[in-house]
């Protein structure tokens with residue numbers, strides 16, 4: 076089934092700037108997995124080390140939020156749209172002293 | 179205690195008084211209201227300007243930051259002559275110029291788990307114009323604990339979000355986003371940019387919601403003077419998330435419900451006091467993975483001058499090269515890194531660069547996960563550091 080995923084600007088640098096991506100999937104969870112398969116560089120942003128969808132990304136079908144994890148098995152009809160809504164913070168970069176553990 | 183409107187106030191607020199939804203009762207509520215604006219940046223600027231103009235009697239401003247040149251593209255409360263001044267001082271002057279009838283209280287500080295309840299408890303509505311996740315969760319938690327509404331706004335590039343998180347009547351920010359993203363995983367406006375008018379739109383939506391909550395008596399202790407009829411506060415943005423895409427000029431409204439599992443406002447609450455939000459946001463968490471090797475701009479220059487074989491990878495977006503180019507760099511944007519891994523030579527040291535040295539870390543991490551075998555270095559503080567330390571003819575951005 077052809078499903079359209081709506082990609083927020085915060086993630087578009089990982090989808091070749093595409094704002095809409097079409098995948099074949101039967102459930103909400105499969106649609107997001109298919110998105111990650113299509114754009115492997117997006118995977119680390121979508122899923123944590125255990126393969127769970129990250130909690131700062133919400134999925135909406137229509138105007139309804141998909142409750143994780145149960146809602147991920149929700150079946151999708153052909154032509155349906157799944158919107159990704161990430162937490163965005165705005166302005167400031169985390170400063171490098173805060174990142175120093177990683178840096 | 180309600181103070182009545184003076185004749186000059188009646189003249190000033192005439193266009194509000196003419197609206198039956200506001201009228202004298204609503205304007206009196208505004209006059210007696212105390213609103214705290216957290217952040218006097220992109221969102222805080224229109225919030226403060228419009229709430230001041232609308233006659234909110236007491237406006238609190240929290241910000242520890244100073245006005246910078248690059249703020250002026252969107253933070254319209256500050257002017258050229260304010261560059262270098264504390265933002266709360268600059269904003270306070272501007273507010274007083276707009277409306278001498280109101281009181282401004284400045285909090286020239288960072289909001290933390292230690293001072294937040296003390297500061298917030300004097301207000302009946304908080305408008306969240308913060309630019310980082312620590313403060314966002316802190317404001318959300320403190321508002322829920324104090325039982326006051328949190329008028330939320332957030333922006334990135336061309337997209338904005340707004341909602342009213344009021345745990346008494348609907349979901350809170352944690353119901354929507356239980357946990358913040360790991361540090362750096364969501365790009366900031368400093369790296370991704372932001373359309374200057376976007377915070378103007380989202381901030382004015384927030385200001386609208388603040389006014390509706392106050393006029394409609396939705397805030398705690400909203401009394402009404404004897405003899406006045408209850409104003410109609412309209413339909414607040416509680417339990418709804420408004421998304422705005424400026425580039426497509428499109429609004430969407432999503433439904434939000436209270437999460438019964440929410441640790442703050444759900445059925446089994448585990449958060450009963452403010453916590454350490456830097457730790458919560460992963461900014462203090464000890465990393466088990468090995469650190470990324472780094473190289474300073476000066477060290478990189480020395481290695482290039484020695485003729486060391488190096489491959490320099492520019493991980494920025496293609497259009498950023500028009501701002502400043504790095505000589506001899508190979509262009510692989512972060513979003514394509516693992517897909518184009520075979521373009522790198524593992525036998526040669528690779529130096530990854532970006533604007534400020536953060537996306538380049540993610541590029542290295544992504545290649546590590548993809549089992550890239552070569553040696554990788556992060557150019558510390560990015561191409562901006564190169565412009566500051568090595569080639570001063572280049573601009574920083």
Ligand SMILES: [Zn+2]
Nearest residue numbers: 350353440443
């Ligand atoms: Zn909640």
